[in-house]
Amino acid sequence: MKSQKLNNLHIKKIPPLSLYIHFPWCIKKCPYCDFHSYEIKKNISEKKYLKALLIDIELSLPIILNRKIHTIFIGGGTPSLISDTGLDYLLNNIKKLLLLKENISITLEANPSTFEIEKFHSYSIIGINRLSIGIQSFNDKHLNILGRTHNSKQAKYAIEIAKQYFNNFNLDLIYALPKQTLSELILDVNYAIQYSPPHVSLYSLTIEPNTYFFKYPPLSLPNNDKNAIMQDKITNLLKSYYYKNYEISAYSKTGYESQHNLNYWKFGDYLGIGAGSHSKLSFPNYIIRQIRYKNPNTYLKNIFSGNSIAKSKKIKKKYLVFEFMLNALRLKNGFSPNLFFDRTGINIKIIEPKLKNAEKLGLLKRNNKNIKPTTFGRYFLNDLQQIFLND
Structure with a gap:
């Protein structure tokens, strides 16, 4: 009886399917970042990588069986490094290859550096309807510690431009920073609130393996008690401005929850394309996970040989x-x-x-x-x- 319980699944309702697109390059690797990304050392062939992404989708078509895509998220790395014409090419071809939900949420991660801000208007025209902007802090001292390539002035300007072209956008902030005081945190949150973002994500700084901070830990990080006080203060402050804390790190105004992330949190399915991306796909009697080749050059080599999958396995019950x-x-x-x-x-x-x-x-x-x-x-x-x- 016990072995029977641990074997075949009986999934009667196949969950919603999202599409995640990974762009693995960034200008500079932040010391806290454990995401799969590489600093740009030389010019990359954007056209070649975008073509590979579309081949990746084509190779995936037999396994997703004409399922409708409910949300799209373009992350990285720094995907806003992609040209607006490149993104237009990518999205137009995705629409030809996949069945998309009507009024689908399409999110792009962006940073506040000046040359990325200049593309915001074009992004809104080509079909991106939600930005997630990596502000992290409005304090230049803390931005420097975090290794960010923008300053507080650029962060504020980026939000002002985003508000002109997007009804829906998220601001990412990090707290529990080295030597950060409670008053500095409150100032950061208040700066965010004054722009009335529909969505705010606030993450406590964690020291992850395989990061610079793991090898060289920053001094004077808030302890667990101070971290909890900071979390309470964030929640209460945002609540007073009608932001709902619907997930541990996510706060939104009514109707502006992250639909893509909600699908993750509700254990929905996702097809991940691009170097190092992950997929979770459900079938009536089993669920599989896939991992694409991590190194961009290895990924490209395999894609153009007709194979994108480095690992694929069924999840044990x-x-x-x-x-x-x-x-x-x-x-x-x-x-x-x-x-x-x-x-x-x-x-x-x-x-x-x-x-x-x-x-x-x-x-x-x-x-x-x-x-x-x-x-x-x-x-x-x-x-x-x-x-x-x-x-």
């Missing part, structure tokens, strides 16, 4: 519970037992002992229709998620 919880427990309102079954093909009764344990510890609350983290559980999200690791 025993790992699905943790993977689902890793995402869905980030949502303030949690998830329904029906969503758990729809996305994993697993009866939620199998994890009843773990749910009871999380409840007993005060990390989780639930009823027949909803399971969500408590306020205490959101503070100790890692502990809550780890309860659902496979024994």
